[in-house]
Amino acid sequence: MKKTPRTGGAHPVEPKADKASVRQHNLSLVLRTVHEAGETTRASVAARVGLTRAAVSSLVEQLLERGLLVESGKTFSGQAGRPGTVLKAADTGPAGLGVEINVDYVSVCVVDLAGADRVRVTEPLDNRTAGAAKVLERAARVAARVLGSAAARDLHPAGVRLALPGLVSAGTVHQAPNLGWNRVEADRLFAAALGGLWPGRPGTPELPVASDNEANVAALAELWFGGLGEVRSFLHLTGEIGVGGAIVVNGQLLRGAHGFAGEIGHLAVDGNGPLCRCGSHGCLEQYAGQSALLRAAGLEDGAGATTGASGVEELARRADAGEARAVAAVEEAGRRLGLALSGAVNLLDPEVVVLGGIYPRLMPRLGPAVDMELARRVVSGLWTPAAGRLRSASASADAARGAAAVVIREVLADPLAYTG
Amino acid sequence: MKKTPRTGGAHPVEPKADKASVRQHNLSLVLRTVHEAGETTRASVAARVGLTRAAVSSLVEQLLERGLLVESGKTFSGQAGRPGTVLKAADTGPAGLGVEINVDYVSVCVVDLAGADRVRVTEPLDNRTAGAAKVLERAARVAARVLGSAAARDLHPAGVRLALPGLVSAGTVHQAPNLGWNRVEADRLFAAALGGLWPGRPGTPELPVASDNEANVAALAELWFGGLGEVRSFLHLTGEIGVGGAIVVNGQLLRGAHGFAGEIGHLAVDGNGPLCRCGSHGCLEQYAGQSALLRAAGLEDGAGATTGASGVEELARRADAGEARAVAAVEEAGRRLGLALSGAVNLLDPEVVVLGGIYPRLMPRLGPAVDMELARRVVSGLWTPAAGRLRSASASADAARGAAAVVIREVLADPLAYTG
DNA sequence: CCCAGAGAGTTCGGTGATTGAACTGTCGGC
């Protein structure tokens, strides 16, 4: 903003309010209202947010000038009265770039202001063996290609968000066991690689790069693009090699003091259980992770080759067919999941729990086992299988899209900061 | 406010910003700044929050008029320049009334705008046998007495907050096992009882009554009055008959979808453990609750009589003296606590964990056991005993004071709503 | 003893975002 006055005091000072912040707030409010509605008119925005039509007109005018909103024809409602002018979030201009780096692929996408997934490239890559710098450089290469396609559609990302399967804090991956990373400065490395490949538009500042945990942005994708409806607080689990987790409270990610919140995969399910690669014993991951599941079902995790997806599919088929060993494996995993989740639910009291990754495919057998354990252990007594509080993740809500959408949310939150 | 325009849409509409909200925000900001500083001047408030001295003067004037701030003399700093006028939060006028109803006592207190505990009455009462209506009526009687003393000091509570040991949601106690309550409309019953005993000031609306979980307000008391310093995110456990818990994130209570968040006492520590009265098996409470501890140490919980406090004191003495069985009991409880806490810490990534109730007295033996388990199981690797992230609760931060302070926070958040 | 300098607080005109009412367009229906 301007010279930050030395705060001197204890807590960080909460910002004052003035004309400028009023304008910023209301610009954001109007923009987000249009964004959520998809299509509206000035008058209905005014009615919804409580501003006068005059004020909304002024705000909309500014957003049109900046290219954040566009007008498109008139409403023909069949009702009496002058038709309104249709407003939409712009499908050109500011956008978000999301880059998901996972164990065996990189997925990059560009989301526009309306939230639509406009450009998408997914490349299978074995990221376990290549080393962090190499992997990030490859990802940057894919991102540069995507930026090219986006530019051809007049989409210009305001920032990049990396989604990484590990503990991420302030741009650094502290550990990512599945990638074999340790203390990798992902932001810096990616930005450097991308800088060499994508010059950016002249006169535009360099693309800001930030990182986030993959489970976190997947949860946000579920919130924004999944089928959660009114739900604004939930727990999101992703079953993969490991078990990732994220917590959303009132539509906001709970990040924790260091950004490490959500690690449900290492919740102890049996204090004396088998040693986990995290150093602890009896972690949930040892019972409900992909390898554990396949092993228990007698479908040995094909060492080396990435038989994960096919292995899970095979397991699901057998469980659906009622094969005893597969059913037992899935149900046992469900009970362990339920045990861990009951702790989390007692602690956090979320509205619903969403299971993603490999779990949705296994839900017919998995769901009841999880639900039973939860019904038994959640102390409020408000968990019943019938309540439908256990859900499968939506397929269209992936981490890359969530990451890109995080950038979009930042633009929506402060439209003037991204002048376009 | 005014006629709420039918929202019609999906999410609840976020409020617009206008002149009035700017003023409200800044009034609150100035008031809270003075509240936190204890004593300041207009100029230093201005420097701290970033408003001009002129603006702060205007805001302070209004707060003085309303009786929320008072001037008291000048600063004599020894520095050159005109001395400032000392500003303080008023120690008369708006206040908060907190009523803690626990198993064997009722504690009522009045906190003034500055946060000071001004009137306090604690009465031992056996609330287990009396029945909810009777207990609330007794509590109201104590509250009425306290209101009398407060009025004599020109303190006039803006609201009442009940602190109750159970699951509280929207003014109703869903269950409070230690009181034997079930579906008790505490707010309504208490308000009715108090209404008959305390007429209120003429022209003043009736005292609004609200309820909260005792562990929640105890955590807030720790935040506001304890020795946590800069810490704004923590987990708070209270060891009593049961084990209560509360989660504070960025200075805000995490309440959950139904207000039931924080129930760590029923986190499963051993899926096949002993049956808990909550219906589940192997709950933390069965290992680290007061009864379990005393039983394990061979100090049978004197059935009937409230030997709790003395029993714990005896246990602590024996543990301090190194008596094997006492030490073993405390250390075993510590390990179980640590196991449960490791799950919570992995999930929430708090800055610190605070142990209250019976635990502080047992810390010499308990602390290391808890710390060890945490160090072993927290995946970020950031939990080391040396980091001092495990703390004892402060003695001066009790639930009644926290409850009263919650009311004060509401006044601070919207000073004009409580015109005094 | 007097005066410059520093810092606290006030005064006052300026700015600008929202309000509210009046006004202009556009459409459906009688």
Next chain:
DNA sequence: GCCGACAGTTCAATCACCGAACTCTCTGGG
């Protein structure tokens, strides 16, 4: 063809904060 309904614009009024000038009070130096 006129009326009523609704969308959007115009314009004066309001009022919270800003900025600069001003007053007040204290310290310290000559």
